Amino acid sequence: MKRTVLVRHARRTAMAVVALLLVVAGAWSSWGSAQHVLLSKGREHGTLTVTGCTDETCSGRYVPADAGSKRTTATMERSVAVSKGQTLTVVVKPGTDEALRTGWGGGLHAWVPLGGALLLASLVIGGGLRMTRTAWSSAALGGALLLGTFFAL
Incomplete structure (x- = not known):
């Protein structure tokens, strides 16, 4: 038992x-x-215009919201919601050129x-x-x- x-x-x-x-x-x-x-305060913000995609990443022209940034290009993980010519608001991961979508879509996509x-x-x-x-x-x-x-x- x-x-x-x-x-x-x-x-x-x-x-x-x-x-x-x-x-x-x-x-x-x-x-x-x-x-x-979610904790994007103090991080680099801007817009990314997608110019091309590979199997894993998409890259394009990056326009920073702050004029102090020297970055002109950024990459992001490829998803079905990203297409060539699309302009997205993004936040850049510190120390990289990897961009992440902001707003509700980006927040939900991260989870x-x-x-x-x-x-x-x-x-x-x-x-x-x-x-x-x-x-x-x-x-x-x-x-x-x-x-x-x-x-x-």
């Missing part, structure tokens, strides 16, 4: 650790970009890995932990984040 209780608790603990690991990894992955978009992690964690929460309400809440939050990003971009 005690052995089955121990196995049950070990299974629940393992599933909780996996779900927590998924959410923490998604948040950690998102924070790398989100911190520059996309967290949305995916919440969707994956909802499967573990519902199936492994048998916590259906929490699983549905996690799935709804992750889905809302992904849908919001889709419509904002």
Whole structure:
């Protein structure tokens, strides 16, 4: 009898650790970009006119909002929402020439890995932990984040 209780608790603990690991990894992955978009005060702002894209990045002419910047070009991660000739308001990551979209679209786009992690964690929460309400809440939050990003971009 005690052995089955121990196995049950070990299974629940393992599933909780996996779900927590998924959410923490998604948040950690998102924070790398989100911190520059959400905490953009004091960072370099401007507009990026996309002139060309490769398989992974898009680059173009950068016009800084502050006249003190000497930067004339910048690159950004390629996504389906970026096309040649498009002009985007961006913030530049310090120490690089990598630009990130600002505003609602950029803020939501930065949190996309967290949305995916919440969707994956909802499967573990519902199936492994048998916590259906929490699983549905996690799935709804992750889905809302992904849908919001889709419509904002």
